[in-house]
Amino acid sequence: KTSILWPNPKLDELESQLYDREGYRSGILGTGMLPTCITFFDGPNTGRANVGDWVRTAYHDMATYNSTDGTGGLDGSIRFPEELSRSENAGDGFTNTLRFITPGLNRYFSVADGIAMAAVVAIEMCGGPAIPFRGGRIDALKPNDPGVPEPQQSIEEHISNFARQGFTQEEMISLVACGHTFGGVQHTAFPDIAPPSNDANNTSGNAPFDSTFVEFDNKIATEYLDGTTKNPLVVGHNSTTNSDLRIFSSDNNATMFSDPAVFRSTCSSLFARMIDTVPKGIILSDVITPILFKPVEVQLVWVGGGNVELWGQVRVWNNLPSQLTHNAAHVTKPHIPGSPGILNTWVEFPQIVLNATESISTFWFEVMNGDSFTKVEDLGGSGYPLQDVVMMSTGTCYTMKNGVLTKLQFAIRADIQPTRVYARYDYFEGRVGFGAYPVTGTFDIARPSDVVTTAGYEIWNVETRFGANPLTIIVEANGEQFETTFTKDSPFRPGTPGSGHGAPLC
Numbered sequence: 001k002t003s004i005l006w007p008n009p010k011l012d013e014l015e016s017q018l019y020d021r022e023g024y025r026s027g028i029l030g031t032g033m034l035p036t037c038i039t040f041f042d043g044p045n046t047g048r049a050n051v052g053d054w055v056r057t058a059y060h061d062m063a064t065y066n067s068t069d070g071t072g073g074l075d076g077s078i079r080f081p082e083e084l085s086r087s088e089n090a091g092d093g094f095t096n097t098l099r100f101i102t103p104g105l106n107r108y109f110s111v112a113d114g115i116a117m118a119a120v121v122a123i124e125m126c127g128g129p130a131i132p133f134r135g136g137r138i139d140a141l142k143p144n145d146p147g148v149p150e151p152q153q154s155i156e157e158h159i160s161n162f163a164r165q166g167f168t169q170e171e172m173i174s175l176v177a178c179g180h181t182f183g184g185v186q187h188t189a190f191p192d193i194a195p196p197s198n199d200a201n202n203t204s205g206n207a208p209f210d211s212t213f214v215e216f217d218n219k220i221a222t223e224y225l226d227g228t229t230k231n232p233l234v235v236g237h238n239s240t241t242n243s244d245l246r247i248f249s250s251d252n253n254a255t256m257f258s259d260p261a262v263f264r265s266t267c268s269s270l271f272a273r274m275i276d277t278v279p280k281g282i283i284l285s286d287v288i289t290p291i292l293f294k295p296v297e298v299q300l301v302w303v304g305g306g307n308v309e310l311w312g313q314v315r316v317w318n319n320l321p322s323q324l325t326h327n328a329a330h331v332t333k334p335h336i337p338g339s340p341g342i343l344n345t346w347v348e349f350p351q352i353v354l355n356a357t358e359s360i361s362t363f364w365f366e367v368m369n370g371d372s373f374t375k376v377e378d379l380g381g382s383g384y385p386l387q388d389v390v391m392m393s394t395g396t397c398y399t400m401k402n403g404v405l406t407k408l409q410f411a412i413r414a415d416i417q418p419t420r421v422y423a424r425y426d427y428f429e430g431r432v433g434f435g436a437y438p439v440t441g442t443f444d445i446a447r448p449s450d451v452v453t454t455a456g457y458e459i460w461n462v463e464t465r466f467g468a469n470p471l472t473i474i475v476e477a478n479g480e481q482f483e484t485t486f487t488k489d490s491p492f493r494p495g496t497p498g499s500g501h502g503a504p505l506c
């Protein structure tokens, strides 16, 4: 349903973060699993991998959930130093995860959605099942009550703890096995459980849960069942902390099955429930699926001289039509293929110059495949809507002197009487890795005295200290809002994506 509404910046952003995993315009998450799943934030030779940290982070953020009153859950509260310093959150895996994902967050992409999506992308890219992802988690503004299970606790405590989180005993057994197919116990974090290591390729002393600790598979179960497991929470020298042993055997191994397909589908649905366990009152979106032909940053741009250009790209999901046609003009060969994996491709619009006085209000494009079947992409007949009330201008530029200063230039339709013109920008509250989360601020823009009117548009020149990325200019008129967004990567110059992008220096 939501996928046919355009533009829908939040959906577009989440879809891109979820599915643009590598190459040009990739989001931040896929890069954590490339070139392989052994990749680790803190450098090689630690014996660790991002995938372990990311999946554990999602679980620990969620595990504070209290199903009786709907408090806690996956809400990004694990970013607070007070939560991080609890013994139930021992180790630096959470800070590693937060430091990796936070720079990719913004007004549409909360810490909580970032943590949930990081787990989904990591699990999928490391051989696991697809996990339906819904967006819309809202970041908590204070720490949650403690409640993450710890290895020295009794099986009774674990059963009641998981019940509080909303999981039965059987689901607890499965979820622990699904999580512990990745990663292991680090000596640095749990010196009493994992022995020290002299291995130069395992400086953290990682004792893996199974023999394939960066791969999703059911070896966590089969090695446990056939007695070959080295899982430090099953065969650890200190029986008090052998929590996986107590959990896995708590129903006489009835749940610890060896069928890989059942393991896969069970984990998919339990991981989905894990990330969808959010505080009461938060309503998540529908499952986000890839948009096959997705307009990206399509907008009308003021280029001066009374002219307007239609700029933008179409992202083609994971395949390549032989030709993409836009408003009947033949276009472009795709020039930036995504790398193997998910073969997303971006196709730049050709240069389309319009006189500002004969503006357009919709666009559409055609996709032709080898069999000469032509498919029109026009939002089911209505066309993709464009607004021409406020347009960014190619006259915008940056200076780096004394911090960043942006010289904004934008055009507002002269027949509009704006009741308010203002800017919206993103920034981080707190330090990255130490409680930071993205927030949005605004500032009003007064009509400059030197406004010039050309071809039915007023040209506004405004200086701002905000080198903000993105920076949105919003015009309120007749009870409606019209907006245009400047990003560092805005296609200020048509042409090859990845080069000549972004506002030029002044």
Ligand code: HEM
Residues within 6 Å of the ligand: 048, 049, 051, 052, 053, 055, 056, 059, 090, 091, 092, 093, 149, 150, 151, 152, 158, 175, 176, 178, 179, 180, 182, 183, 184, 185, 186, 187, 189, 190, 243, 247, 274
């Ligand atoms: C009673 C329940 C659980 C206990 C006592 C427990 C305990 C532990 C311990 C002690 C570690 C070592 C952490 C480190 O050294 O950094 C660990 C790692 C991990 N846990 Fe659990 N865990 C439990 C449940 C879960 C669940 C339900 C999941 C996910 C669904 C999960 C996912 C992970 C992952 C992925 C790692 C690897 C972290 C890494 O390698 O960086 N755990 N767990």
